[in-house]
Amino acid sequence: MEKVNLREKFALxxxxxxxxxxxxxxxxxxxxxxxxxxxxxxxxxxxxEMFLVIEGEFVMEFRERKVELKKGEFLIVPRGVEHRPVAEREVQVMLLEPAGTVNTGNVRSELTAERLDWI
Amino acid sequence: MEKVNLREKFALxxxxxxxxxxxxxxxxxxxxxxxxxxxxxxxxxxxxEMFLVIEGEFVMEFRERKVELKKGEFLIVPRGVEHRPVAEREVQVMLLEPAGTVNTGNVRSELTAERLDWI
Structure with a gap:
Protein backbone atom coordinates (compact mmCIF):
# COMPACT_ATOMS: atom_id res chain seq x y z
CA MET A 1 0.00 0.00 0.00
CA GLU A 2 2.36 2.67 -1.31
CA LYS A 3 1.38 5.94 -2.88
CA VAL A 4 2.05 6.58 -6.56
CA ASN A 5 3.48 9.88 -7.78
CA LEU A 6 2.33 10.29 -11.37
CA ARG A 7 5.15 12.61 -12.43
CA GLU A 8 7.80 10.23 -11.12
CA LYS A 9 6.21 7.24 -12.83
CA PHE A 10 5.86 8.98 -16.20
CA ALA A 11 9.57 9.91 -16.04
CA LEU A 12 10.47 6.20 -16.02
CA GLU A 49 -12.36 2.79 -20.56
CA MET A 50 -11.52 6.02 -18.78
CA PHE A 51 -8.90 8.45 -20.09
CA LEU A 52 -7.64 11.21 -17.77
CA VAL A 53 -5.09 13.66 -19.20
CA ILE A 54 -2.21 14.23 -16.78
CA GLU A 55 -0.02 16.38 -19.04
CA GLY A 56 -0.61 17.67 -22.57
CA GLU A 57 -3.67 17.18 -24.75
CA PHE A 58 -5.09 14.84 -27.37
CA VAL A 59 -8.17 14.23 -29.45
CA MET A 60 -10.40 11.19 -29.02
CA GLU A 61 -11.85 10.47 -32.42
CA PHE A 62 -15.14 8.67 -32.90
CA ARG A 63 -16.67 7.85 -36.27
CA GLU A 64 -19.12 10.74 -36.04
CA ARG A 65 -17.37 13.26 -33.81
CA LYS A 66 -14.24 14.21 -31.92
CA VAL A 67 -13.59 15.18 -28.30
CA GLU A 68 -10.60 17.36 -27.43
CA LEU A 69 -9.12 16.47 -24.07
CA LYS A 70 -6.74 18.67 -22.12
CA LYS A 71 -4.85 18.34 -18.85
CA GLY A 72 -7.29 17.81 -16.01
CA GLU A 73 -10.07 16.43 -18.22
CA PHE A 74 -11.36 12.89 -18.51
CA LEU A 75 -13.58 10.93 -20.85
CA ILE A 76 -15.21 7.55 -20.41
CA VAL A 77 -15.57 5.53 -23.61
CA PRO A 78 -18.27 2.87 -23.17
CA ARG A 79 -17.74 -0.68 -24.37
CA GLY A 80 -18.57 -1.27 -28.00
CA VAL A 81 -17.87 2.29 -29.13
CA GLU A 82 -15.23 2.56 -31.84
CA HIS A 83 -12.58 5.14 -31.07
CA ARG A 84 -9.01 6.16 -31.69
CA PRO A 85 -6.83 8.58 -29.75
CA VAL A 86 -4.76 11.04 -31.78
CA ALA A 87 -2.05 13.18 -30.18
CA GLU A 88 -0.34 15.91 -32.17
CA ARG A 89 2.32 16.08 -29.46
CA GLU A 90 3.19 13.63 -26.72
CA VAL A 91 0.59 13.43 -23.99
CA GLN A 92 0.54 11.64 -20.63
CA VAL A 93 -2.67 9.76 -19.89
CA MET A 94 -3.95 7.80 -16.92
CA LEU A 95 -6.24 4.95 -17.95
CA LEU A 96 -8.72 3.06 -15.89
CA GLU A 97 -10.11 -0.19 -17.26
CA PRO A 98 -10.68 -3.82 -16.22
CA ALA A 99 -7.56 -5.88 -15.59
CA GLY A 100 -6.64 -7.74 -18.76
CA THR A 101 -7.96 -5.12 -21.17
CA VAL A 102 -5.91 -5.14 -24.37
CA ASN A 103 -5.00 -1.68 -25.64
CA THR A 104 -6.09 -2.32 -29.24
CA GLY A 105 -9.33 -4.06 -28.20
CA ASN A 106 -10.80 -6.08 -31.05
CA VAL A 107 -7.82 -5.38 -33.33
CA ARG A 108 -4.36 -6.93 -33.37
CA SER A 109 -1.52 -4.85 -34.79
CA GLU A 110 2.06 -3.86 -34.13
CA LEU A 111 0.68 -1.43 -31.55
CA THR A 112 -0.91 -4.23 -29.52
CA ALA A 113 0.76 -4.47 -26.12
CA GLU A 114 0.49 -8.15 -25.26
CA ARG A 115 1.84 -8.28 -21.74
CA LEU A 116 1.93 -5.23 -19.54
CA ASP A 117 4.47 -4.53 -16.84
CA TRP A 118 3.93 -2.88 -13.51
CA ILE A 119 5.73 0.38 -12.95
CA MET B 1 -20.31 10.56 -23.59
CA GLU B 2 -19.14 14.03 -22.56
CA LYS B 3 -15.75 14.93 -21.19
CA VAL B 4 -15.39 16.08 -17.59
CA ASN B 5 -13.22 19.04 -16.67
CA LEU B 6 -12.14 18.51 -13.07
CA ARG B 7 -11.51 22.18 -12.30
CA GLU B 8 -14.96 23.18 -13.56
CA LYS B 9 -16.66 20.45 -11.57
CA PHE B 10 -14.85 21.25 -8.33
CA ALA B 11 -15.93 24.89 -8.71
CA LEU B 12 -19.57 23.81 -8.50
CA GLU B 49 -10.81 2.74 -2.78
CA MET B 50 -8.53 4.95 -4.82
CA PHE B 51 -7.70 8.53 -3.80
CA LEU B 52 -6.04 10.83 -6.36
CA VAL B 53 -5.16 14.36 -5.21
CA ILE B 54 -6.22 16.95 -7.78
CA GLU B 55 -5.39 20.08 -5.78
CA GLY B 56 -3.82 20.46 -2.32
CA GLU B 57 -2.62 17.74 0.00
CA PHE B 58 -3.82 15.53 2.85
CA VAL B 59 -2.70 12.72 5.09
CA MET B 60 -4.21 9.25 4.97
CA GLU B 61 -3.96 7.86 8.48
CA PHE B 62 -3.83 4.16 9.21
CA ARG B 63 -3.64 2.66 12.68
CA GLU B 64 0.09 1.99 12.35
CA ARG B 65 1.29 4.60 9.86
CA LYS B 66 0.45 7.66 7.80
CA VAL B 67 0.80 8.43 4.09
CA GLU B 68 1.14 12.04 2.95
CA LEU B 69 -0.51 12.64 -0.39
CA LYS B 70 0.09 15.66 -2.59
CA LYS B 71 -1.27 16.90 -5.90
CA GLY B 72 -0.60 14.32 -8.60
CA GLU B 73 -0.30 11.39 -6.19
CA PHE B 74 -2.70 8.53 -5.60
CA LEU B 75 -3.16 5.79 -3.03
CA ILE B 76 -5.28 2.66 -3.17
CA VAL B 77 -6.71 1.55 0.18
CA PRO B 78 -7.65 -2.13 0.05
CA ARG B 79 -10.95 -3.37 1.46
CA GLY B 80 -10.87 -4.12 5.17
CA VAL B 81 -8.11 -1.65 6.01
CA GLU B 82 -9.10 0.94 8.59
CA HIS B 83 -8.26 4.48 7.52
CA ARG B 84 -9.14 8.10 7.94
CA PRO B 85 -8.24 11.05 5.75
CA VAL B 86 -7.08 14.23 7.51
CA ALA B 87 -6.67 17.51 5.64
CA GLU B 88 -5.10 20.49 7.36
CA ARG B 89 -6.39 22.69 4.55
CA GLU B 90 -9.06 22.02 1.94
CA VAL B 91 -8.04 19.47 -0.66
CA GLN B 92 -9.69 18.30 -3.88
CA VAL B 93 -9.72 14.54 -4.35
CA MET B 94 -10.88 12.23 -7.12
CA LEU B 95 -12.16 8.91 -5.79
CA LEU B 96 -12.61 5.67 -7.61
CA GLU B 97 -14.65 2.93 -5.96
CA PRO B 98 -17.53 0.58 -6.71
CA ALA B 99 -20.92 2.19 -7.32
CA GLY B 100 -22.86 2.27 -4.08
CA THR B 101 -19.83 2.61 -1.80
CA VAL B 102 -20.75 4.60 1.31
CA ASN B 103 -18.17 7.21 2.30
CA THR B 104 -18.03 6.19 5.96
CA GLY B 105 -17.94 2.47 5.18
CA ASN B 106 -18.83 0.37 8.24
CA VAL B 107 -19.62 3.46 10.34
CA ARG B 108 -22.71 5.66 10.34
CA SER B 109 -22.29 9.25 11.50
CA GLU B 110 -23.26 12.79 10.63
CA LEU B 111 -20.57 12.63 7.94
CA THR B 112 -22.28 9.72 6.19
CA ALA B 113 -23.47 10.80 2.73
CA GLU B 114 -26.53 8.65 2.15
CA ARG B 115 -27.47 9.50 -1.40
CA LEU B 116 -24.99 10.97 -3.82
CA ASP B 117 -25.79 13.32 -6.65
CA TRP B 118 -24.21 13.45 -10.08
CA ILE B 119 -22.35 16.60 -10.93
Whole structure:
Protein backbone atom coordinates (compact mmCIF):
# COMPACT_ATOMS: atom_id res chain seq x y z
CA MET A 1 0.00 0.00 0.00
CA GLU A 2 2.36 2.67 -1.31
CA LYS A 3 1.38 5.94 -2.88
CA VAL A 4 2.05 6.58 -6.56
CA ASN A 5 3.48 9.88 -7.78
CA LEU A 6 2.33 10.29 -11.37
CA ARG A 7 5.15 12.61 -12.43
CA GLU A 8 7.80 10.23 -11.12
CA LYS A 9 6.21 7.24 -12.83
CA PHE A 10 5.86 8.98 -16.20
CA ALA A 11 9.57 9.91 -16.04
CA LEU A 12 10.47 6.20 -16.02
CA UNK A 13 9.52 5.44 -19.61
CA UNK A 14 9.56 7.18 -22.96
CA UNK A 15 7.87 4.89 -25.47
CA UNK A 16 4.39 5.47 -26.82
CA UNK A 17 1.15 3.47 -26.69
CA UNK A 18 2.44 0.83 -24.25
CA UNK A 19 0.58 1.20 -20.95
CA UNK A 20 2.23 0.45 -17.61
CA UNK A 21 0.20 -0.80 -14.68
CA UNK A 22 0.37 1.57 -11.71
CA UNK A 23 -2.39 0.19 -9.49
CA UNK A 24 -5.21 -2.31 -9.17
CA UNK A 25 -8.54 -2.17 -7.35
CA UNK A 26 -11.83 -4.03 -7.59
CA UNK A 27 -10.66 -5.92 -10.66
CA UNK A 28 -9.75 -2.69 -12.45
CA UNK A 29 -6.28 -1.45 -13.31
CA UNK A 30 -4.85 2.04 -13.29
CA UNK A 31 -2.47 2.34 -16.23
CA UNK A 32 -0.10 5.07 -17.35
CA UNK A 33 0.59 5.59 -21.02
CA UNK A 34 2.12 8.13 -23.39
CA UNK A 35 0.37 8.78 -26.67
CA UNK A 36 1.97 10.37 -29.74
CA UNK A 37 0.53 10.28 -33.25
CA UNK A 38 -2.57 8.34 -34.26
CA UNK A 39 -3.59 5.01 -32.73
CA UNK A 40 -5.61 2.19 -34.30
CA UNK A 41 -9.36 2.39 -34.71
CA UNK A 42 -10.76 -0.20 -32.30
CA UNK A 43 -13.37 -0.93 -29.67
CA UNK A 44 -13.54 -3.04 -26.54
CA UNK A 45 -16.30 -5.64 -26.46
CA UNK A 46 -16.74 -5.85 -22.68
CA UNK A 47 -14.77 -3.00 -21.18
CA UNK A 48 -15.52 0.66 -20.53
CA GLU A 49 -12.36 2.79 -20.56
CA MET A 50 -11.52 6.02 -18.78
CA PHE A 51 -8.90 8.45 -20.09
CA LEU A 52 -7.64 11.21 -17.77
CA VAL A 53 -5.09 13.66 -19.20
CA ILE A 54 -2.21 14.23 -16.78
CA GLU A 55 -0.02 16.38 -19.04
CA GLY A 56 -0.61 17.67 -22.57
CA GLU A 57 -3.67 17.18 -24.75
CA PHE A 58 -5.09 14.84 -27.37
CA VAL A 59 -8.17 14.23 -29.45
CA MET A 60 -10.40 11.19 -29.02
CA GLU A 61 -11.85 10.47 -32.42
CA PHE A 62 -15.14 8.67 -32.90
CA ARG A 63 -16.67 7.85 -36.27
CA GLU A 64 -19.12 10.74 -36.04
CA ARG A 65 -17.37 13.26 -33.81
CA LYS A 66 -14.24 14.21 -31.92
CA VAL A 67 -13.59 15.18 -28.30
CA GLU A 68 -10.60 17.36 -27.43
CA LEU A 69 -9.12 16.47 -24.07
CA LYS A 70 -6.74 18.67 -22.12
CA LYS A 71 -4.85 18.34 -18.85
CA GLY A 72 -7.29 17.81 -16.01
CA GLU A 73 -10.07 16.43 -18.22
CA PHE A 74 -11.36 12.89 -18.51
CA LEU A 75 -13.58 10.93 -20.85
CA ILE A 76 -15.21 7.55 -20.41
CA VAL A 77 -15.57 5.53 -23.61
CA PRO A 78 -18.27 2.87 -23.17
CA ARG A 79 -17.74 -0.68 -24.37
CA GLY A 80 -18.57 -1.27 -28.00
CA VAL A 81 -17.87 2.29 -29.13
CA GLU A 82 -15.23 2.56 -31.84
CA HIS A 83 -12.58 5.14 -31.07
CA ARG A 84 -9.01 6.16 -31.69
CA PRO A 85 -6.83 8.58 -29.75
CA VAL A 86 -4.76 11.04 -31.78
CA ALA A 87 -2.05 13.18 -30.18
CA GLU A 88 -0.34 15.91 -32.17
CA ARG A 89 2.32 16.08 -29.46
CA GLU A 90 3.19 13.63 -26.72
CA VAL A 91 0.59 13.43 -23.99
CA GLN A 92 0.54 11.64 -20.63
CA VAL A 93 -2.67 9.76 -19.89
CA MET A 94 -3.95 7.80 -16.92
CA LEU A 95 -6.24 4.95 -17.95
CA LEU A 96 -8.72 3.06 -15.89
CA GLU A 97 -10.11 -0.19 -17.26
CA PRO A 98 -10.68 -3.82 -16.22
CA ALA A 99 -7.56 -5.88 -15.59
CA GLY A 100 -6.64 -7.74 -18.76
CA THR A 101 -7.96 -5.12 -21.17
CA VAL A 102 -5.91 -5.14 -24.37
CA ASN A 103 -5.00 -1.68 -25.64
CA THR A 104 -6.09 -2.32 -29.24
CA GLY A 105 -9.33 -4.06 -28.20
CA ASN A 106 -10.80 -6.08 -31.05
CA VAL A 107 -7.82 -5.38 -33.33
CA ARG A 108 -4.36 -6.93 -33.37
CA SER A 109 -1.52 -4.85 -34.79
CA GLU A 110 2.06 -3.86 -34.13
CA LEU A 111 0.68 -1.43 -31.55
CA THR A 112 -0.91 -4.23 -29.52
CA ALA A 113 0.76 -4.47 -26.12
CA GLU A 114 0.49 -8.15 -25.26
CA ARG A 115 1.84 -8.28 -21.74
CA LEU A 116 1.93 -5.23 -19.54
CA ASP A 117 4.47 -4.53 -16.84
CA TRP A 118 3.93 -2.88 -13.51
CA ILE A 119 5.73 0.38 -12.95
CA MET B 1 -20.31 10.56 -23.59
CA GLU B 2 -19.14 14.03 -22.56
CA LYS B 3 -15.75 14.93 -21.19
CA VAL B 4 -15.39 16.08 -17.59
CA ASN B 5 -13.22 19.04 -16.67
CA LEU B 6 -12.14 18.51 -13.07
CA ARG B 7 -11.51 22.18 -12.30
CA GLU B 8 -14.96 23.18 -13.56
CA LYS B 9 -16.66 20.45 -11.57
CA PHE B 10 -14.85 21.25 -8.33
CA ALA B 11 -15.93 24.89 -8.71
CA LEU B 12 -19.57 23.81 -8.50
CA UNK B 13 -19.60 22.86 -4.82
CA UNK B 14 -17.99 24.00 -1.60
CA UNK B 15 -19.02 21.57 1.13
CA UNK B 16 -16.69 18.96 2.57
CA UNK B 17 -16.79 15.15 2.72
CA UNK B 18 -19.81 14.79 0.43
CA UNK B 19 -18.71 13.13 -2.82
CA UNK B 20 -20.32 13.95 -6.16
CA UNK B 21 -20.49 11.35 -8.91
CA UNK B 22 -18.66 12.47 -12.05
CA UNK B 23 -18.54 9.25 -14.04
CA UNK B 24 -19.29 5.54 -14.08
CA UNK B 25 -17.57 2.62 -15.76
CA UNK B 26 -17.49 -1.13 -15.25
CA UNK B 27 -19.59 -0.85 -12.10
CA UNK B 28 -17.19 1.67 -10.59
CA UNK B 29 -17.84 5.34 -9.97
CA UNK B 30 -15.56 8.33 -10.29
CA UNK B 31 -16.37 10.73 -7.47
CA UNK B 32 -15.17 14.23 -6.65
CA UNK B 33 -14.91 15.34 -3.06
CA UNK B 34 -13.40 18.10 -0.95
CA UNK B 35 -11.82 17.15 2.35
CA UNK B 36 -11.13 19.54 5.22
CA UNK B 37 -10.36 18.51 8.80
CA UNK B 38 -10.41 14.93 10.07
CA UNK B 39 -12.83 12.27 8.82
CA UNK B 40 -14.18 9.23 10.66
CA UNK B 41 -12.09 6.13 11.21
CA UNK B 42 -13.73 3.46 9.05
CA UNK B 43 -13.16 0.65 6.61
CA UNK B 44 -15.01 -0.78 3.64
CA UNK B 45 -15.86 -4.46 3.85
CA UNK B 46 -15.96 -5.22 0.12
CA UNK B 47 -14.55 -2.19 -1.66
CA UNK B 48 -11.05 -1.06 -2.55
CA GLU B 49 -10.81 2.74 -2.78
CA MET B 50 -8.53 4.95 -4.82
CA PHE B 51 -7.70 8.53 -3.80
CA LEU B 52 -6.04 10.83 -6.36
CA VAL B 53 -5.16 14.36 -5.21
CA ILE B 54 -6.22 16.95 -7.78
CA GLU B 55 -5.39 20.08 -5.78
CA GLY B 56 -3.82 20.46 -2.32
CA GLU B 57 -2.62 17.74 0.00
CA PHE B 58 -3.82 15.53 2.85
CA VAL B 59 -2.70 12.72 5.09
CA MET B 60 -4.21 9.25 4.97
CA GLU B 61 -3.96 7.86 8.48
CA PHE B 62 -3.83 4.16 9.21
CA ARG B 63 -3.64 2.66 12.68
CA GLU B 64 0.09 1.99 12.35
CA ARG B 65 1.29 4.60 9.86
CA LYS B 66 0.45 7.66 7.80
CA VAL B 67 0.80 8.43 4.09
CA GLU B 68 1.14 12.04 2.95
CA LEU B 69 -0.51 12.64 -0.39
CA LYS B 70 0.09 15.66 -2.59
CA LYS B 71 -1.27 16.90 -5.90
CA GLY B 72 -0.60 14.32 -8.60
CA GLU B 73 -0.30 11.39 -6.19
CA PHE B 74 -2.70 8.53 -5.60
CA LEU B 75 -3.16 5.79 -3.03
CA ILE B 76 -5.28 2.66 -3.17
CA VAL B 77 -6.71 1.55 0.18
CA PRO B 78 -7.65 -2.13 0.05
CA ARG B 79 -10.95 -3.37 1.46
CA GLY B 80 -10.87 -4.12 5.17
CA VAL B 81 -8.11 -1.65 6.01
CA GLU B 82 -9.10 0.94 8.59
CA HIS B 83 -8.26 4.48 7.52
CA ARG B 84 -9.14 8.10 7.94
CA PRO B 85 -8.24 11.05 5.75
CA VAL B 86 -7.08 14.23 7.51
CA ALA B 87 -6.67 17.51 5.64
CA GLU B 88 -5.10 20.49 7.36
CA ARG B 89 -6.39 22.69 4.55
CA GLU B 90 -9.06 22.02 1.94
CA VAL B 91 -8.04 19.47 -0.66
CA GLN B 92 -9.69 18.30 -3.88
CA VAL B 93 -9.72 14.54 -4.35
CA MET B 94 -10.88 12.23 -7.12
CA LEU B 95 -12.16 8.91 -5.79
CA LEU B 96 -12.61 5.67 -7.61
CA GLU B 97 -14.65 2.93 -5.96
CA PRO B 98 -17.53 0.58 -6.71
CA ALA B 99 -20.92 2.19 -7.32
CA GLY B 100 -22.86 2.27 -4.08
CA THR B 101 -19.83 2.61 -1.80
CA VAL B 102 -20.75 4.60 1.31
CA ASN B 103 -18.17 7.21 2.30
CA THR B 104 -18.03 6.19 5.96
CA GLY B 105 -17.94 2.47 5.18
CA ASN B 106 -18.83 0.37 8.24
CA VAL B 107 -19.62 3.46 10.34
CA ARG B 108 -22.71 5.66 10.34
CA SER B 109 -22.29 9.25 11.50
CA GLU B 110 -23.26 12.79 10.63
CA LEU B 111 -20.57 12.63 7.94
CA THR B 112 -22.28 9.72 6.19
CA ALA B 113 -23.47 10.80 2.73
CA GLU B 114 -26.53 8.65 2.15
CA ARG B 115 -27.47 9.50 -1.40
CA LEU B 116 -24.99 10.97 -3.82
CA ASP B 117 -25.79 13.32 -6.65
CA TRP B 118 -24.21 13.45 -10.08
CA ILE B 119 -22.35 16.60 -10.93
Missing amino acids: FSDHWRPRIAGELNGQQVKLVKFAGAFEWHHHVDED | FSDHWRPRIAGELNGQQVKLVKFAGAFEWHHHVDED
